[in-house]
Amino acid sequence: MKGEPVRILLVEDNTAHAKLVMINIKEYGIVNEVTHVTDGQAALDYLYAKGEYEGVPSPHLVLLDLRLPKVDGLEVLSTIKNDEVLRKIPVVVLTTSTSEMDIGKAYDNHANAYLAKPIDFEKFSNMLKSMGFFWLCWNVSPE
Amino acid sequence: MDKIKPDFSPPEYLRDIENRHEFDASALNFGHLFDFRETKKILERFCHANAVSCFFINPDGRPIKSLTGVLKFNDDFVLKPPEDAEATLGEKNFFSVICSGNPNVSYGVTTISVQGKILAYVAVGPVVLNNHPEGERFDVSLCDDKCGSENIPAKITQAEFSSICSNLSLIAEQMSLFAEQKMLYSSLFVKERKNEAVLRGVKERLSRSQEAARVGSVEVYLDNDVLWGSDGFFKLIGVTPDGGSFINYTAFCSLIIPEDRQRHNEVINKATASLGQLQDVFRIRRADNNEERYLLSAGKIVSGPDGKAKKIVAIIQDITERKKIGLQLENTSRLLNSTLNAIPDIIGIFDDNFHVIDTNIAGRVLFGNTADGKNTKRIRCYESSGMVQKCTNCIVEQVYQSGEPANLEVFDKRLNCWVDKRAYPVFDKGGNLTNVIEHIRDISDRKTTEEERENLISELRDKNAELERFNYTVSHDLKSPLVTITGFSSVIEAEIKDGNYEEIADFAKEIKLASQRMASFLDDLLEISRIGRLTNPSEAIDLNLMVEEVKHMLMGVLAEKSIRVCVETSLPVVMADKSRFMEVFLNLIDNAAKYIGTPENGGEIKIGSFVKDGKTVCYVKDNGIGINREAHKRIFHLFNQIDQTAKGSGVGLSIVKRIVEVHGGSIWVESEGVAGKGTAFYFTVPVAQNEGETK
Numbered sequence: 001m002k003g004e005p006v007r008i009l010l011v012e013d014n015t016a017h018a019k020l021v022m023i024n025i026k027e028y029g030i031v032n033e034v035t036h037v038t039d040g041q042a043a044l045d046y047l048y049a050k051g052e053y054e055g056v057p058s059p060h061l062v063l064l065d066l067r068l069p070k071v072d073g074l075e076v077l078s079t080i081k082n083d084e085v086l087r088k089i090p091v092v093v094l095t096t097s098t099s100e101m102d103i104g105k106a107y108d109n110h111a112n113a114y115l116a117k118p119i120d121f122e123k124f125s126n127m128l129k130s131m132g133f134f135w136l137c138w139n140v141s142p143e
Numbered sequence: 144m145d146k147i148k149p150d151f152s153p154p155e156y157l158r159d160i161e162n163r164h165e166f167d168a169s170a171l172n173f174g175h176l177f178d179f180r181e182t183k184k185i186l187e188r189f190c191h192a193n194a195v196s197c198f199f200i201n202p203d204g205r206p207i208k209s210l211t212g213v214l215k216f217n218d219d220f221v222l223k224p225p226e227d228a229e230a231t232l233g234e235k236n237f238f239s240v241i242c243s244g245n246p247n248v249s250y251g252v253t254t255i256s257v258q259g260k261i262l263a264y265v266a267v268g269p270v271v272l273n274n275h276p277e278g279e280r281f282d283v284s285l286c287d288d289k290c291g292s293e294n295i296p297a298k299i300t301q302a303e304f305s306s307i308c309s310n311l312s313l314i315a316e317q318m319s320l321f322a323e324q325k326m327l328y329s330s331l332f333v334k335e336r337k338n339e340a341v342l343r344g345v346k347e348r349l350s351r352s353q354e355a356a357r358v359g360s361v362e363v364y365l366d367n368d369v370l371w372g373s374d375g376f377f378k379l380i381g382v383t384p385d386g387g388s389f390i391n392y393t394a395f396c397s398l399i400i401p402e403d404r405q406r407h408n409e410v411i412n413k414a415t416a417s418l419g420q421l422q423d424v425f426r427i428r429r430a431d432n433n434e435e436r437y438l439l440s441a442g443k444i445v446s447g448p449d450g451k452a453k454k455i456v457a458i459i460q461d462i463t464e465r466k467k468i469g470l471q472l473e474n475t476s477r478l479l480n481s482t483l484n485a486i487p488d489i490i491g492i493f494d495d496n497f498h499v500i501d502t503n504i505a506g507r508v509l510f511g512n513t514a515d516g517k518n519t520k521r522i523r524c525y526e527s528s529g530m531v532q533k534c535t536n537c538i539v540e541q542v543y544q545s546g547e548p549a550n551l552e553v554f555d556k557r558l559n560c561w562v563d564k565r566a567y568p569v570f571d572k573g574g575n576l577t578n579v580i581e582h583i584r585d586i587s588d589r590k591t592t593e594e595e596r597e598n599l600i601s602e603l604r605d606k607n608a609e610l611e612r613f614n615y616t617v618s619h620d621l622k623s624p625l626v627t628i629t630g631f632s633s634v635i636e637a638e639i640k641d642g643n644y645e646e647i648a649d650f651a652k653e654i655k656l657a658s659q660r661m662a663s664f665l666d667d668l669l670e671i672s673r674i675g676r677l678t679n680p681s682e683a684i685d686l687n688l689m690v691e692e693v694k695h696m697l698m699g700v701l702a703e704k705s706i707r708v709c710v711e712t713s714l715p716v717v718m719a720d721k722s723r724f725m726e727v728f729l730n731l732i733d734n735a736a737k738y739i740g741t742p743e744n745g746g747e748i749k750i751g752s753f754v755k756d757g758k759t760v761c762y763v764k765d766n767g768i769g770i771n772r773e774a775h776k777r778i779f780h781l782f783n784q785i786d787q788t789a790k791g792s793g794v795g796l797s798i799v800k801r802i803v804e805v806h807g808g809s810i811w812v813e814s815e816g817v818a819g820k821g822t823a824f825y826f827t828v829p830v831a832q833n834e835g836e837t838k
Contacts, residue, residue: 016627016653023634067619096622099615119625121633 005032006136009059011043011076012036012094013068017117021063021094024128030136035059040071044079047086061135062091064111066102074105081110088142090135251308253315258323265315267307350374357461361442363392364454365415370395379438379461381429398427400435415452418444424462437466489583492569493539497523500578509557509583538566542579552586561590612780620664624657631657667794674801679720683831686714686728686761689721690750693728700736704746708732711751715759716831723802728763730795731824735765742766742819752828759830764823771816778812803827 008031012018018036025031035056037043043064046053062080066073077093080086090112095102098116106114115131118124251267350373353359359376363369370392377383380398382390399407403425414421422441429436442457483490483503491510492501499510510524525533533540538549550565563586569578631650638647687710694701694708701708717724732748739746749764770778779800803810808827814820 014623014627016631016657017623019653020627020630020634095619096626097615097619099618101615117622117626119622119629121630124626124630125633 006030007033007035007057007059007061009043009046009062010034010036011038011040011062011068011073012065013038014065017065020121020124021128024125025132027125028129028132028136030132038069040068040073040076042070043068043076044071047080047089058086058089060089060141062089063094064091066093066095066097066106074109077106077109077111090139090141092131092135251311253308253312255315255319265311265318267311346374354378359459360457361440361459362454362456363395365452368392376459379436379459380427381431381434383431398430400426400428402426411455414444414455418446418452421455421457424466435463436461437463488585489581491524491581491583493524493579493581494577495543497525497533497537497539499524506583538564539579539581542566542568543576546576555583558583558585560585560587562586609780617668621661624661624664627657628654671794671798671801674723674798674805679722681718681829682721683716684719684721684724685716686752686828689725690714690728693725693732696729697732697736700733704736704739706736706739706746706748708748708750711749712753714750714752714761715828717806717828718831719806719829720802724806727799727802727826730799731763734795735763735767735822738822739765739767740818742821758827760825761828762823762825764821766819766821768818769816769820770812770814770822772814774816775812775814779810799824799826 008025010018010021010025012021015038018038022034022036025034035046037046042053043062045051046056047058047062049056064073064077068076073093073095077091080089080091087110092113092115093106093111094115094117096117103114112135113131115127118127252264254261255263255265349360353373353375357375357379359379360373361376362371364371368391370390372380372390380395396404396407407423407425410421410423413419420441420443422439424437424439426435426437428434439460439462440457441460442455444452445454445456447453480503484505486503487505489506489509490503491499491506494500499506502510524539525531534553536551536553538551541549546568548565548567550563552561552563554560555562555564563584565582565584567580567582568576569580571577631653635647635650635654638644638650690708690710700706728750732750735748736746739748744766747766750762752759752761754760779796800810803826806829808829810824810826812822812824814822
């Protein structure tokens with residue numbers, strides 16, 4: 001990752017939420033590029049660099065909402081984690097749901113982390129910051 | 144019970160015997176005579192009156208016995224009748240003889256004979272015959288055998304002696320008759336005794352065997368009330384007849400207990416009238432200990448030479464023990480039958496050929512009437528209900544094959560209900576499987592309850608799932624705008640603080656949108672909760688008219704996208720809540736218009752109905768973008784909008800589903816998920832019953 005631009009893929013169908021996430025990520029000052037897609041299919045296209053995303057490089061982190069149009073968030077997660085290459089990318093589930101079923105299913109599909117969006121913006125902000133530093137600074141990824 | 148005293152009066156039967164035996168004179172001898180005391184007395188009286196001695200003489204001429212007791216005979220005394228004895232005295236059966244020792248002494252002698260055979264002589268005398276010179280009168284001197292002794296014989300005239308002899312002759316004649324009669328009886332008694340000995344042996348053996356078998360034989364003479372019984376018979380009734388093996392029949396009948404007496408008489412009378420067989424079981428009280436016993440009589444009526452009923456010949460058996468066991472069995476059996484009949488379930492007892500041997504009252508429905516406990520027709524269980532062969536999975540057969548109990552829950556077509564069938568093996572002492580008992584219980588109620596429970600559970604599960612989804616959605620969808628609102632408020636705050644105002648309007652707009660979304664979401668929630676609660680009374684609705692109305696209402700949307708709406712078939716009249724049912728069409732048509740996309744030949748919505756499996760199905764088809772197969776179920780879930788970017792909150796279809804279900808119908812979707820091929824919604828409708836008339 002050294003010297004390489006840090007890329008995040010944000011999969012979020014709620015544009016307002018996406019906007020809030022991106023505002024926060026910008027404040028990290030470490031991320032060079034955030035790509036926002038609004039449905040599961042687009043996420044997969046991006047990850048496999050298909051269609052309009054042909055030639056795009058792999059992201060260093062995926063922020064994934066669970067409830068997505070076209071292809072469901074869990075299915076996207078499952079596809080990533082079943083792919084020998086893609087599974088190395090940390091996937092952080094970022095959703096409003098605190099349902100046990102969702103949490104369980106996410107971990108069943110090898111989510112790297114599960115974050116529930118707090119209503120309080122300060123907390124939301126702190127959470128995203130910590131998450132960013134953890135995954136993008138402290139965490140050592142395989143080459 | 145009063146104890147009876149049998150009357151043992153002597154019989155008159157002996158008369159019968161006379162005709163049955165031949166008389167044998169050769170067996171007679173003189174000794175028989177002395178039994179006749181009466182005769183002897185007559186003779187003694189005679190001697191005394193006439194002052195003569197009288198004695199018996201053997202046919203060989205030796206004196207036997209003096210009847211008067213005064214005569215003494217010499218050892219050489221022999222009385223020999225002269226060859227012309229009869230001529231000598233000129234009297235029939237009477238003659239004068241001369242004593243061998245003294246030619247002057249004579250005796251008047253007559254014979255006692257039976258059928259020509261001389262048994263003895265009866266002599267009177269001695270007399271000394273003096274030829275009296277005066278013609279007819281001659282003296283007869285009575286003297287003893289020692290003639291010439293000091294005894295002076297009495298003198299009697301010839302005429303007197305003749306009279307004495309004549310009388311003696313009459314007496315002798317009478318004695319002959321007595322002798323003959325006595326001989327006769329004597330000989331009979333000898334014979335009888337011989338026969339009796341044989342008979343006694345036979346009788347004893349018979350008696351022993353009868354006793355062992357608790358059997359007796361009996362003969363009853365109908366004309367004279369005489370009852371002949373064997374020893375065994377008397378033992379059975381507890382009577383010891385003195386001097387004979389009989390009592391009278393009336394006495395016997397008095398032993399029969401009153402309750403059974405009349406029937407016994409009827410049996411006898413019937414048999415007598417028909418000269419036929421008789422059989423009866425009756426109770427007596429034994430004469431000796433008053434004990435009640437059951438007797439079985441079996442016999443027949445014997446007719447006399449005149450063809451009329453003469454006597455009853457019967458064998459009597461004491462069957463008390465057997466009867467008691469029988470009664471016990473009967474009680475047990477009655478108890479068992481009552482128990483079986485008290486059971487409302489069907490119970491059948493089978494043999495190995497599937498014959499129903501017995502059933503309880505409930506079982507008659509299935510196995511026919513075998514109420515008498517015997518299926519004499521030997522009908523197989525399945526035949527009685529008109530079937531040609533055994534039921535499949537016949538559990539009776541299974542038990543016969545395995546020897547183990549079997550059970551099966553099945554819908555019985557014959558009974559037209561669900562039943563729980565259980566079959567159990569019955570083994571004999573040797574462990575052989577002899578019968579199978581089948582127990583059939585109507586479990587319709589249980590089945591119905593189970594079904595209802597299953598339905599309720601499934602309904603509840605659906606409701607629960609829906610509630611869970613609802614909770615999930617509510618928590619998610621309500622939270623989501625809140626995150627947006629608080630988030631952007633904070634952002635705006637920070638921007639203002641930093642003095643950046645460019646994006647504030649933009650951020651404020653996000654807040655506004657989120658609030659609007661939340662408001663509409665809350666509206667939908669209210670709407671959803673209203674369905675199911677609010678129901679207007681059902682009315683007949685002509686769907687053709689309703690569709691026209693909906694088309695009119697959606698005119699704007701349809702015109703905007705130039706969508707054609709085509710009613711393909713005539714629609715039925717339904718019984719439904721009008722305003723609610725309108726929402727079904729409104730939502731479906733609106734939905735179709737919403738997702739019509741851009742088909743080549745322009746958007747088209749087709750509406751129609753058909754009947755399938757007895758249900759009327761309506762459909763709304765479009766040629767829009769279609770719905771992915773995996774989403775088919777999900778689309779009816781609450782707030783399950785396929786595409787967040789499209790307008791609406793996702794409650795439309797779940798509202799439609801609810802309305803259809805509230806009206807007792809179901810709804811499903813068919814779509815390949817391919818744009819242009821569109822989507823088809825099908826739903827069943829409650830057709831008005833008199834639709835034909837209203838239309």
